[in-house]
Amino acid sequence: MNEKVLTSQALDKKLEQINHDQKRTTRVLVVGAQNSGKQTLMKQLRVFYDGSLLDFDLLKLRNKQDITQNMRSLVALMLNKGYLLPTDLVQQLFTDQSTCPKHILLQLSADPQIKLFMEQNSIPQNAKHSIVNASRLLMMEQHDPFDLNDYLNSNIPLYTVKFNLNKNNYVFINNGSNLSYKWAELFRDVSGIVFVLDICTCFQRDSDGKSQVLTQLQEFDQTINQEYFKNSPIILLLNKFDQIDGLIKKYQFADFFPTYRGGNNQDEICAYVKERFEGLNRQPLKRKVFSFATSLNQAQVVQKLIEVITMVLQKEELRKIGFK
Numbered sequence: 072m073n074e075k076v077l078t079s080q081a082l083d084k085k086l087e088q089i090n091h092d093q094k095r096t097t098r099v100l101v102v103g104a105q106n107s108g109k110q111t112l113m114k115q116l117r118v119f120y121d122g123s124l125l126d127f128d129l130l131k132l133r134n135k136q137d138i139t140q141n142m143r144s145l146v147a148l149m150l151n152k153g154y155l156l157p158t159d160l161v162q163q164l165f166t167d168q169s170t171c172p173k174h175i176l177l178q179l180s181a182d183p184q185i186k187l188f189m190e191q192n193s194i195p196q197n198a199k200h201s202i203v204n205a206s207r208l209l210m211m212e213q214h215d216p217f218d219l220n221d222y223l224n225s226n227i228p229l230y231t232v233k234f235n236l237n238k239n240n241y242v243f244i245n246n247g248s249n250l251s252y253k254w255a256e257l258f259r260d261v262s263g264i265v266f267v268l269d270i271c272t273c274f275q276r277d278s279d280g281k282s283q284v285l286t287q288l289q290e291f292d293q294t295i296n297q298e299y300f301k302n303s304p305i306i307l308l309l310n311k312f313d314q315i316d317g318l319i320k321k322y323q324f325a326d327f328f329p330t331y332r333g334g335n336n337q338d339e340i341c342a343y344v345k346e347r348f349e350g351l352n353r354q355p356l357k358r359k360v361f362s363f364a365t366s367l368n369q370a371q372v373v374q375k376l377i378e379v380i381t382m383v384l385q386k387e388e389l390r391k392i393g394f395k
């Protein structure tokens with residue numbers, strides 16, 4: 072067999088693999104109003120399932136470890152040669168931790184004795200370079216190695232997250248708060264739609280004095296009942312549920328929903344909101360709406376939620392092809 076035929080066969084195989092992988096990828100579209108929590112969900116997915124952020128962070132951490140090591144070698148050399156450095160800084164540099172706290176490294180790298188030592192002694196260029204750059208590198212780091220809350224509150228936009236869970240590939244796509252009809256066409260029969268609702272909007276009024284959640288009900292209706300999504304299961308997240316206790320203490324839910332006859336408590340309010348949204352599904356026999364009260368800013372909640380969502384989606388896929 073000549074080389075060309077072999078290459079072409081290899082390409083065919085690769086294409087087949089790509090097609091196969093794409094078919095096996097569960098695509099999930101994340102929609103919802105501004106500020107509802109879509110980005111928060113995406114970021115949590117990125118941190119716990121995708122892994123690329125953690126790799127990036129480990130890199131930052133490694134840099135910090137290198138700086139600590141270099142600083143330790145330099146300071147040991149200086150002390151041997153009789154240079155004097157602040158004792159408390161030196162002690163903290165040599166504690167057992169693999170990385171020394173940033174503020175100690177910064178103070179040491181700015182110490183005039185260190186500068187003097189480097190001028191008076193011939194130390195390897197790369198070691199010199201590493202110390203001179205240490206302060207720049209450390210200054211550039213805005214955060215300590217990794218702080219989930221800092222990351223969740225950052226303005227770094229995130230539009231897709233891919234991951235593999237229980238041997239299935241998933242891609243979550245955040246479309247922002249604008250679901251134009253043209254755009255929706257690209258997601259025809261997507262494997263699932265996650266609609267994020269900020270539950271606090273139930274207790275907020277728009278300029279007409281009506282609860283803002285009424286606009287969300289309309290959005291939900293228009294989105295899920297589009298022709299393109301008529302087979303896609305819907306996952307409704309009543310998000311920011313951690314806020315509901317505070318809101319109930321301040322307001323009467325019935326003041327916002329005159330037809331509401333339930334009590335002013337979490338369970339009954341939650342059941343009512345779920346019912347209002349789920350009742351808008353015009354294809355109840357073809358696909359379902361699964362609703363959950365969530366707090367997407369809490370890591371443990373998101374991890375449990377993703378297990379449930381992925382399970383629901385896999386079950387729905389099986390149901391569509393005839394398994395009960």
Ligand SMILES: Nc1nc2c(ncn2[C@@H]2O[C@H](COP(=O)(O)OP(=O)(O)OP(=O)(O)O)[C@@H](O)[C@H]2O)c(=O)[nH]1
Nearest residue numbers: 104105106107108109110111248310311366367368
């Ligand atoms: N208390 C509370 N705050 C939350 C929760 N989820 C998200 N937030 C906060 O709500 C704000 C908006 O969240 P985002 O995830 O940026 O909302 P978004 O839907 O992506 O907003 P846009 O990008 O404007 O469409 C942020 O300050 C989040 O930290 C939650 O469960 N509880």
